Amino acid sequence: MITVVVIAVLVIVLVTLRYTGRGRARGSGGRGLKRRFGPEYERAVALQNGDVRAAQRELGERVRRHGSLQEQPLSPKVREQYVASWDAVQEQFVDSPQKAVTEADALLTRLARDRGFPDGEQFEEQLAALSVHHAYFVQGYRGMHAAARDQSGTEEMREAMVEARSLFEALVAERQVDAARRRPPSPDGQGHAPWPLTTRRHAKGGST
Numbered sequence: 001m002i003t004v005v006v007i008a009v010l011v012i013v014l015v016t017l018r019y020t021g022r023g024r025a026r027g028s029g030g031r032g033l034k035r036r037f038g039p040e041y042e043r044a045v046a047l048q049n050g051d052v053r054a055a056q057r058e059l060g061e062r063v064r065r066h067g068s069l070q071e072q073p074l075s076p077k078v079r080e081q082y083v084a085s086w087d088a089v090q091e092q093f094v095d096s097p098q099k100a101v102t103e104a105d106a107l108l109t110r111l112a113r114d115r116g117f118p119d120g121e122q123f124e125e126q127l128a129a130l131s132v133h134h135a136y137f138v139q140g141y142r143g144m145h146a147a148a149r150d151q152s153g154t155e156e157m158r159e160a161m162v163e164a165r166s167l168f169e170a171l172v173a174e175r176q177v178d179a180a181r182r183r184p185p186s187p188d189g190q191g192h193a194p195w196p197l198t199t200r201r202h203a204k205g206g207s208t
Contacts, residue, residue: 033059037135066129072116074172082111082172086165093161098148101157105148108141108164111171130167137167
């Protein structure tokens, strides 16, 4: 009889510990996801109509699929080519905004693929993978991708290009930015200033 009681008590203790452990794991997982995804976490919750658990499941699935992805390095030559191409696209914006945004979108797609992310033919999958590793920068890419396919106004396209530049700089950088410091550069001198499309033409004219 005593043996049966002891076994029953042990079973109850084990079940209690297991339940408590799961509860703690869920809590820490939620905090970890919120810290890792930042604005993407809030967006996921909003898309799930405020259902935090559903949002966490969706983000957790992204980490499961893409968390082990290793970003491939770029050679100095390829990096220089990408930087030159981006600068050329920005120059082109003055005369042809829609074409510039479309080309910038394609440029980011190729750059992400060359860094080891899924091919851009499956944009949502590529974006999901990017969000796991560059969560604070993907909204700009999302916005530019939409602008490249919609009849957006010039100012909307300019803003999309400026925001997408943060992801471009993160992907073209020689070293990966620490996760806790992944924030889009601010336009106040702490990062790079927004690229001045309105003065670009005058700058070119003044140099000739």
